[in-house]
Amino acid sequence: MKIPDVSEKYQGRIGEVSLEGGYAAGGADGMPFLSFENSSKRRVMIAGEVIDDISEYPELAASMFSSRQNDPVEWAMMWKEIGADMICLRLKGIDPDKGKRTPKDAAKLVKKIADSVKIPVIVYGCGTPSADNEAMSEISALVKDTRLILAKADEDEYRTISSAAMAGRHVIIAFSNLDVNLAKQMNIILTDFGMTVNDILMDPLMAPLGMGLDYSYSVNERIRLAALSGDKMLQIPMICDATGAWDVGDAIIDDEHLGNVTSRVTWWETMTAMAAIVSGADIVIMRNPGAADMIMGYANELRGD
Amino acid sequence: MPTAIEFFKLLPKTNCKDCGQPTCLAFAMLLANQKAKIDDCPHVSQSSKDALEASAAPPVRTVTIGTGKEIRMGGETVLYRHERRFINPIAYALTVSDTCNVTERIGEIKKLSFERVGTVYDIDAVSVRCDSRDPKRFADAVDSAMKIWDRPLILECVPEIIEEALIIASSRRPLIYCADKDNIDIMAALAKKYSCPLAVRDADIEVLADLAERAKELGVNDIVLDTAASNLKECIERHTVVRRCAVKKKFRPFGHPIMDRVGSGEYAIAMAAMSTMKYGSLVILDDLKNYEALPLFTLRQNIYTDPQVPIQVKQGLYPIGGPSEHSPIFFTTNFSLTYFTVRADIERSKMPVWLQIVDTEGLSVLTAYSAGKFTAEHVADALNESNVLSMSDGPVVIPGLVARMSAKLRDLLNRNVVVGTTESRDIPKFLRDLK
Numbered sequence: 001m002k003i004p005d006v007s008e009k010y011q012g013r014i015g016e017v018s019l020e021g022g023y024a025a026g027g028a029d030g031m032p033f034l035s036f037e038n039s040s041k042r043r044v045m046i047a048g049e050v051i052d053d054i055s056e057y058p059e060l061a062a063s064m065f066s067s068r069q070n071d072p073v074e075w076a077m078m079w080k081e082i083g084a085d086m087i088c089l090r091l092k093g094i095d096p097d098k099g100k101r102t103p104k105d106a107a108k109l110v111k112k113i114a115d116s117v118k119i120p121v122i123v124y125g126c127g128t129p130s131a132d133n134e135a136m137s138e139i140s141a142l143v144k145d146t147r148l149i150l151a152k153a154d155e156d157e158y159r160t161i162s163s164a165a166m167a168g169r170h171v172i173i174a175f176s177n178l179d180v181n182l183a184k185q186m187n188i189i190l191t192d193f194g195m196t197v198n199d200i201l202m203d204p205l206m207a208p209l210g211m212g213l214d215y216s217y218s219v220n221e222r223i224r225l226a227a228l229s230g231d232k233m234l235q236i237p238m239i240c241d242a243t244g245a246w247d248v249g250d251a252i253i254d255d256e257h258l259g260n261v262t263s264r265v266t267w268w269e270t271m272t273a274m275a276a277i278v279s280g281a282d283i284v285i286m287r288n289p290g291a292a293d294m295i296m297g298y299a300n301e302l303r304g305d
Numbered sequence: 306m307p308t309a310i311e312f313f314k315l316l317p318k319t320n321c322k323d324c325g326q327p328t329c330l331a332f333a334m335l336l337a338n339q340k341a342k343i344d345d346c347p348h349v350s351q352s353s354k355d356a357l358e359a360s361a362a363p364p365v366r367t368v369t370i371g372t373g374k375e376i377r378m379g380g381e382t383v384l385y386r387h388e389r390r391f392i393n394p395i396a397y398a399l400t401v402s403d404t405c406n407v408t409e410r411i412g413e414i415k416k417l418s419f420e421r422v423g424t425v426y427d428i429d430a431v432s433v434r435c436d437s438r439d440p441k442r443f444a445d446a447v448d449s450a451m452k453i454w455d456r457p458l459i460l461e462c463v464p465e466i467i468e469e470a471l472i473i474a475s476s477r478r479p480l481i482y483c484a485d486k487d488n489i490d491i492m493a494a495l496a497k498k499y500s501c502p503l504a505v506r507d508a509d510i511e512v513l514a515d516l517a518e519r520a521k522e523l524g525v526n527d528i529v530l531d532t533a534a535s536n537l538k539e540c541i542e543r544h545t546v547v548r549r550c551a552v553k554k555k556f557r558p559f560g561h562p563i564m565d566r567v568g569s570g571e572y573a574i575a576m577a578a579m580s581t582m583k584y585g586s587l588v589i590l591d592d593l594k595n596y597e598a599l600p601l602f603t604l605r606q607n608i609y610t611d612p613q614v615p616i617q618v619k620q621g622l623y624p625i626g627g628p629s630e631h632s633p634i635f636f637t638t639n640f641s642l643t644y645f646t647v648r649a650d651i652e653r654s655k656m657p658v659w660l661q662i663v664d665t666e667g668l669s670v671l672t673a674y675s676a677g678k679f680t681a682e683h684v685a686d687a688l689n690e691s692n693v694l695s696m697s698d699g700p701v702v703i704p705g706l707v708a709r710m711s712a713k714l715r716d717l718l719n720r721n722v723v724v725g726t727t728e729s730r731d732i733p734k735f736l737r738d739l740k
Binding site: 031214257 | 649
């Protein structure tokens with residue numbers, strides 16, 4: 001029996017953001033992984049998390065990197081060997097309360113990593129605006145010939161980081177808090193400030209499995225549907241952070257009845273990432289190499305041939 | 306679902322108010338939003354009722370397996386959960402081979418049970434599979450299963466062997482798995498004879514539609530569709546085509562719940578997760594470890610929450626773990642995520658706590674504080690309203706993120722105030738140290 005044609009003809013498509021090393025993110029013109037309505041077959045990209053100060057990093061995660069997590073450059077190289085498409089570096093050490101790394105030293109570290117891995121590098125600050133702003137300026141001043149992804153611009157703090165991005169032709173991550181309109185608003189703020197849409201990735205906040213994933217899943221879907229229906233200010237590739245899975249009690253608590261904790265947190269992160277890519281993420285940040293390996297395999301397969 | 310105008314056309318249009326609404330149009334709007342039932346109108350004609358029933362039939366039929374503790378599958382009306390909600394959560398079934406010790410195996414399956422934020426998660430059904438190719442042995446296995454398993458059953462078997470088991474189990478309304486293009490007529494006849502739901506399976510989606518149609522012609526209404534997806538790509542694409550056909554095109558052969566049979570191992574779990582997100586109503590797994598089950602059950606819970614229910618909990622006092630007159634008093638905002646997180650972390654500490662929820666219009670701690678909706682005054686009012694301060698002389702614990710309100714709150718309450726943790730997950734340690 002003939003069945004009806006149900007492929008959607010969308011008005012809009014997601015823009016493309018070119019990244020270091022000839023990579024590009026975005027470009028979808030249909031809902032995720034439906035080859036009957038997507039003309040492009042770009043694979044979801046996986047970013048492996050590297051932190052310059054692991055004093056607050058979970059020991060269980062650290063144990064998965066055979067001591068290479070002690071040197072951020074080595075750690076980044078290990079992610080590349082595993083098959084990650086990108087590195088996500090978090091500069092926790094520049095937190096003034098810790099005083100472990102000056103913004104100038106942080107910039108040197110970023111350059112060293114970028115020069116070593118030669119794949120796209122996302123750079124997050126420590127969360128303290130003054131330190132982050134200073135670091136982003138230093139990074140932009142030092143790293144000239146590599147296109148980085150600077151994170152993150154939010155409603156309160158976007159001027160310095162945007163200026164740093166524009167000065168160095170870097171990409172920026174626009175962060176918003178679980179809301180379609182806020183996500184759009186943030187993109188408008190950045191373009192009004194002078195950024196072009198081809199230099200923006202948006203992070204609508206991926207809440208992990210069991211801690212609000214339902215909200216994120218629907219916000220992502222609504223963002224993607226609105227973008228495909230023609231809303232230009234949402235036609236921006238989406239990046240989701242799956243490492244929040246490690247903050248969920250049920251994922252990491254030692255409890256025999258709940259089963260092996262390494263396997264459990266691996267699934268927790270994998271399913272968070274699966275929900276992210278099924279709802280529209282173009283890039284996913286991963287912590288656990290096992291989960292990253294699984295999601296890379298699934299993303300490859302979902303891309304189709 | 307018909308629109309308000311479509312409902313309105315079928316009503317008497319007398320504005321008699323007997324339904325409790327001021328006008329027929331107001332009543333029609335409630336009907337369209339599923340806030341009223343057509344029977345609330347005492348004057349509506351039978352022909353209108355019939356017409357409504359036909360047009361109000363959901364695009365996906367609701368199929369049940371089992372009796373009493375049944376699984377409800379399908380009944381879905383939308384493609385995306387934000388459009389309304391997904392109705393009947395996907396069921397997970399585990400295989401029990403008729404060549405194994407059925408009692409022992411089901412005993413193991415029953416152990417896969419967890420409690421998470423107040424809900425018990427466990428396996429919904431067992432699928433007794435005929436590996437012996439022996440009708441007597443299969444029937445015996447089904448019989449043994451029924452003795453210790455009072456929830457839904459699936460019978461996985463070929464038509465030449467299944468009937469003996471059906472005679473024993475048909476009163477429990479098991480799902481017959483499955484009919485294919487070689488045996489559709491005989492399987493459909495069995496499903497009809499024993500009034501059981503029937504699964505039809507084919508990897509070719511057009512053949513699948515033929516099978517569903519044929520089963521219907523032979524008198525089987527309760528049909529479940531297996532697209533024979535063997536990988537994630539086939540799973541998301543075939544499920545999407547089937548469900549879009551049903552919801553957008555009202556294509557009746559696909560107006561049935563969707564299921565998958567995924568085997569065992571890591572990949573099976575990924576398939577189950579994909580099916581959970583993308584329109585599956587039933588997944589049969591051969592194996593499921595506890596560390597796989599908890600995230601899978603949690604994913605299902607997340608996907609099937611109602612997105613229209615406000616993401617807030619009610620302001621009030623929530624006692625956790627039987628708190629006493631000396632237990633500490635925590636407070637936080639009424640954003641449901643905040644509440645669930647804090648509650649779960651307090652529960653994890655296994656220590657009794659009074660948890661006061663303050664109405665911040667669903668904002669989280671920092672946002673609410675910045676917006677002036679979570680001030681020391683708001684907190685003091687909430688604590689006074691619930692009277693918790695006279696029930697316990699324990700310390701009032703301030704969320705670490707709003708430590709700034711501690712002096713003010715101490716003045717307002719005239720009570721020992723302690724600054725708690727910035728991260729909810731550190732609460733258990735904090736409570737241990739508090740002792």
